[in-house]
Amino acid sequence: MRTLLVSGLALFAMFFGAGNLILPTMIGVNAGEAAWVAAFGFLITGVALPALSMIAYSTKRAGEPHIGGRIGRHLGPLLVLLVFLSCGMLYGIPRVAAVSFEMSVAPVLGEGANVVLAQALFLAVFFAIAFLAVLRPNQLVNRIGLGLTPVLMLLLVALIIGAFQVAPAGHPVTADFQAAPVATGVIQGYFTMDAIAAIVFGGVIYSAMEADGRHGASLRRGMAGAAAVAAGMLALVYLGLVRVGMVGAGDNGAAVLSNVAKQLFGSNGQLVFGLIVSLACLTTVLGLLGASTQYFHRIFPQVSTRVWLVVHVLVAFALANLGLTKILAVVAPLNQLLYPVAICLVLVALLEMGLGRKLTWAYYLPAWVSAVLAVLEALNSTGLAVFAPLRTFLNFFPLGAYQVAWLVPALVALVVGLVLDFRSNPEVLADEPVRLNDDLTTPVSA
Incomplete structure (x- = not known):
């Protein structure tokens, strides 16, 4: 405790x-x-x-x-x-x-x-x-x-x-x-x-x-x-x-x-x-x-x-x-670029833990789909005029007007990935004990 x-x-x-x-x-x-x-x-x-x-x-x-x-x-x-x-x-x-x-x-x-x-x-x-x-x-x-x-x-x-x-x-x-x-x-x-x-x-x-x-x-x-x-x-x-x-x-x-x-x-x-x-x-x-x-x-x-x-x-x-002003100029594009892919990774890892079986395509497909749209969202968020037309394209997607155009396509990709995994990968996750190396980040078999 x-x-x-x-x-x-x-x-x-x-x-x-x-x-x-x-x-x-x-x-x-x-x-x-x-x-x-x-x-x-x-x-x-x-x-x-x-x-x-x-x-x-x-x-x-x-x-x-x-x-x-x-x-x-x-x-x-x-x-x-x-x-x-x-x-x-x-x-x-x-x-x-x-x-x-x-x-x-x-x-x-x-x-x-x-x-x-x-x-x-x-x-x-x-x-x-x-x-x-x-x-x-x-x-x-x-x-x-x-x-x-x-x-x-x-x-x-x-x-x-x-x-x-x-x-x-x-x-x-x-x-x-x-x-x-x-x-x-x-x-x-x-x-x-x-x-x-x-x-x-x-x-x-x-x-x-x-x-x-x-x-x-x-x-x-x-x-x-x-x-x-x-x-x-x-x-x-x-x-x-x-x-x-x-x-x-x-x-x-x-x-x-x-x-x-x-x-x-x-x-x-x-x-x-x-x-x-x-x-x-x-x-x-x-x-x-x-x-x-x-x-x-x-x-x-x-x-x-x-x-x-x-x-x-x-x-x-x-x-x-x-100075703070110059540093903060990069925050919006970074967030729009990294967050969608990170969210997909986290949610599928939790889903995998709940299902108790190893997933592969359920990781790949949502991450790749969200990464493509995240790049476009990040470019648009720079505010540069050359990327302004991307907003019109992103708004075609459900919730695109709220800067989350990646969400629905990623959910569709997740469903497809789960179907592929359940058909091709019956592997059940083992609750294997692990320990860390001296660098405190790399796990090895216990």
């Missing part, structure tokens, strides 16, 4: 980054009277899907480097590589670090301050702390779960309870939330990137469960329990932050949260807000660094995890110094 609880706390903290602060808060601001309805859609992709992704990860088989390989010999490793690069040193880590500076330090700098120098100094300290914390990956879950998460939760609870003592500001509903509040909430949940990040964090929690002596069905139950703890905490915090947005005001989520903190805690409000942001960002970066360095060490074992950690920190530090 201790391992399950600590792993759940750590998983919550790894999921909960700065974007997780901003997105539900802005639902409270932009959805007006439809805020709670929109929040339901947000919980689908921001809470339920990441939890299911963790459970799906627990189905990893003996000798299988990663569950992503089930969607194809080429597409699977490509998806996993893109996930680790996007959630890791090329986007996720520098984005979170840059957000930490923009939301906690930048607001208190004076008019004559050298912002570029201040950002470089802050990021140097931020990444130095992260580097030292990840040097011993076997202690990472305990450090996050027992050390940082309780402090983060206390600060968040104080902010949320205070927000429930203030009357809603009566924000008007924006056009997107007025037309389709649930669908818009679902899309906002995409931007947490947590369903994708679960593919990254899965190895960290998996190794903690394995070190606790869990194998097979016991390991899967442990992963499900940790996912349930994290999901419950995420849902409560998200709903609380929606309420914060309903009572606050500002041009963006950071301003809204900062203003509410100042309203509730006076001159110490910015300090409280800065601590929340810094802790949320640090715990996420620790999880991403730990998982990503282990992944690249497994691919290139001749390079030690410590060297990979140095590479990750240096690359992320350089990119974070470009």
